[in-house]
Amino acid sequence: MEAPQKPYECNHCSKAFTRLVNLQRHERIHNGEKAYECNHCSKAFTHLVHLQRHERIHNGEKAYECNHCSKAFTRLVHLQRHERIHNGEKAYECKQCGIVFTFHRTLKIHEGIHTAEKPYKCNQCDKVFVYNSHLQRHEKTHTGEKPYECKQCGKTFTRDSSLKIHERIHTGEKPYECNQCGKAFSRNSSLKMHEAIHTGEKLYECKECGKAFICNNHLQRHGRIHTGEKRYECNQCGKAFAYHSYLKIHERIHTGEKPYECNQCGKVFAYHISLQIHERTHTGEKPFKCNQCDKAFICNSHLYYHERMHTR
Known part of the structure; x- marks a missing residue:
């Protein structure tokens, strides 16, 4: 059969x-023309079909449902990608080290470890990234843009994927299950870190001290110990921190926020560890025992001060 003629050729x-x-x-x-604009968020698209696909984000339409866990998706390709979690398919192998991945994008992110190439640079803080999408995601930290809102609690996020993960707090969904012990997780990254407990594998090694980690994020966070980098600064007092989580905890000094409440008596605390110590007053648990006299305490600091009595 003769192939159809294609008389219309693109000059570009x-x-x-x-x-x-x-x-x-x-x-x-x-030519960059984007004639189809979303009425909800003004995002524009080159083709009508792309606009229609995008609009499912706003109207909540999810026509493609997983037969294994009933999770639903707006696009068929997303369902097919998700199903690999259940069938264990890992089609993408790193040519450098042989590690295999379920998703192509995960392989590409991993390959950056070997090449160290990061061509996309932030104009605000000079941070560099392997992919443009990662740069765009990072830039929202400077603009404060958080277009994705949780319908349950109103919390907003810079990324749709972060919203999806957050929503599992409300639904209790844990789609990622360990094949070794059956423990389930709401995030794939949490499952991967957990699996390293069974394998003992620590692929990410610090070049400064040789300490190894089960994931790259932990290595990068650890690296700040050596560089002394403190990128997270308090707007109230100017104090800087190596980690964003430390800044958030510190800010409660200024805001007076106490998000952790005791289920027994209703007392509230600024820090989770303070709640845990307090709860032992109800349960009677005293996990910190003195080796000299077997006296036990609800927190390590109480044990520390007690042990000084024996050393005097």
Whole structure:
């Protein structure tokens, strides 16, 4: 059978089409024309079908449901990608070290470990990234843009994926299960870290001290010990911290926020560890025992002060 003629050729890339309308639609890729705008968020698209697909984010339509866990998706390709979690398929192998991945994007992110190439630079703080999408995501930390809102509690997020993960707090969904012990997790990254407990594998090693970690995030966080970097600064008093979580905890000094409440008596605390210590007054638990006299305490600091009595 004779192949159909394609008389309409693109002047930019020489791609050919059977119909003029297809060529005109294709040329929008080169000229940057985005004629289809979303009425909800003003995001614009080159093709109508892309706008229609995008609008499912706003109307909540999820036509593709997983037969294993009933999770639903707006696009078929997302369902197919998700199903790999259940069937254990890992089709993408790193040519450098042989590690295999379920998703192509995860392989690409991993490969940055070997090449160290980071061509995308933030104009605000000079931080560099392997991918443009990561740069765009990072830039929202400077603008404060958080377009994705949780319908349950109103919390907002910079990324749709972060919202999806957060929503599992409300639903209790834990789609990622360990094949070794059956423990389930709400995040795939949490499962991967957990699996390292069974394998003992620590692929990410610090070049300064040789300490190894089960994930790259932990290595990067550890690296700040050596560099002394403190990128997170308090707007109230100027004190800086190596980790964002430390800054958030510190800010409670200024705001007076006490998010941790005792279920027994209703007393509230600024820190989770303070709640845990307090709860022992109700349970009677005293996990810190003196080796000299077997006296036990509800927290380590009480044990420390007690032990000084024996050393005097």
